[in-house]
Amino acid sequence: MTLGVYSILLRLLLPMALLRLYARSLKAPAYRRRIGERLASGDAAPRADLWIHAVSVGEVQAAELLIRRLRGRDPALRVLVTTTTPTGAARVQDLLGDAVAHRYTPYDLPGVMRRFLHQVRPRLVVVVETEIWPSMLAACERQGIPVVLANARLSARSARGYARVGGLTRETLQRFARIAAQSDADAQRLIALGADAGRVQVTGSIKFDLRQPASQRELAETLRRSWGIQRPVWVAASTHEGEDAQLLEAHRRLLARLPKALLVLVPRHPERFDRVAALVERQGLAMARRSREEPCREDRAVLLGDTMGELAAFLAAGDAAFIGGSLVPTGGHNLLEAATAGVPVAVGPHTFNFAEITEMMVREGAAVRVADAAGLAALMQAWLSDAALRAQVGEQGRAVVERNRGALDRLVAVIDADAEGDLFD
Structure with missing residues (x-):
């Protein structure tokens, strides 16, 4: 041509x-x-x-x-x-x-x-x-x-x-x-x-040079206090169509073992916020919506992150993270915001958009790849049940970021x- x-x-x-x-x-x-x-x-x-x-x-x-x-x-x-x-x-x-x-x-x-x-x-x-x-x-x-x-x-x-x-x-x-x-x-x-x-x-990648500003760290601390310091929390970041149902299935499996666990679900595109909210409701899971500033009490199983510009704070406030676009063949998204915050990261099988960074993180023990919702639920249970394990994986992520600045x-x-x-x- x-x-x-x-x-x-x-x-x-x-x-x-x-x-x-x-x-x-x-x-x-x-x-x-x-x-x-x-x-x-x-x-x-x-x-x-x-x-x-x-x-x-x-x-x-x-x-x-x-x-x-x-x-x-x-x-x-x-x-x-x-x-x-x-x-x-x-x-x-x-x-x-x-x-x-x-x-x-x-x-x-x-x-x-x-x-x-x-x-x-x-x-x-x-x-x-x-x-x-x-x-x-x-x-x-x-x-x-x-x-x-x-x-x-x-x-x-x-x-x-x-x-x-x-x-x-x-x-x-x-x-x-x-x-x-x-x-x-x-x-x-x-x-x-x-x-x-x-x-x-x-x-x-200049994304290794990103640093979380003080305002984001302060917001993360405020969010975490509102969710409950002792409550196990995992964040599903930048999710895509066809992925949310799998994540909710993983969370149901997790709730059977950790009934107080909270999933912070953050869709990638704002036009999907209402559709994802309707999906959560159909699943019968109690939900709070961040955009409405609804309190995320202990009886809420899901917090829908339906706002813009707060993803970094959500990740820093969580105990563990899953990076979306990777359980469906979208190609995944950047893991480094979570790694910078010292949060252990899970990804699905489809990570071709960030292949080199993802492979580096997996190779260095800073991220784990899962095949499906069952594997994700098992991994989150292991991390959320063991503070020392998730700290070890999170620190590996921080170390990878520091070495590549x-x-x-x-x-x-x-x-x-x-x-x-x-x-x-």
Whole structure:
């Protein structure tokens, strides 16, 4: 596939993309707001020295570290952050407030990207993790704007998908000025797909450099006191469709052995909150909802974490954690927030999105992989019944995080090299 064919296909698919936005807005109304930004129309995007694209919540949290470091060196640095999801937009506001501007990422059409770049006129673009957009990169190249792919990760599954359009992928990857990969495996996959090996550097994952702020630790302590200090608590984080029923089954098994156990169930997507609440009710489990500030008394078996921005505090307040998207073939999510808090972590069989980090954690005894709800229930019973065991696993997680810090410094060095001194003039 060539760039021209890609652009034609995208133009043909635009009505379907807008229709999909509308369909999603029926469950999450935020999707129908500010639609003009996705076409770079209406109010112009603000001028910025640095454009950072971070898809959603996880990428925004990683980008926050980079933004704070760069703005700490130059408080006058103008930063624009784009996201594709409303949850990502909300996280930008929560973490960075008025320190940065936000827009929704424009669709990857040549005319739309030209218009957007004319509005913003960035000196450097940083794309976080695995966003490889051909028209954006071509437009930046034409205007002489370097683009850095930061904290890059590429699963074997995603690499196979990109290989199906090998010509376009190769052409696009060669337009990155620099690629900072999370691991050797990520770097090798990107090079195999056509990235210039001389521009690829392994810097590690900047998510190892995340630290829990004091406000989150204080919230975690408050939450734990409200749940009961002595009560066994496990947190199921970032769960997906088809997974919640399995987790509730695991919790039922656990309650047979530990009748006071509490499951803090945190769905990944806000539009699923009410559906998951209805599922808990159908299961006949007594529930409190965090969004309603309902007291989580000892007779409540489930706390539904139906709020945004509190997951790190939930994890730190729990005794053990399960990371979602891994009992279903979604590919799993990041384990490091739980590990940073010293909480033992369980994952299911599907972890291809974070394969290297997950395998490292399992290998170092900082995480355990389970096959199904029965295995998860047995593991949680073991951990929640033995404080010394879970402390041992949790400390292994902290140690893994500490040994792998430093990726942020290496990434900043990459950006400095590619900005050629111009970004901080």
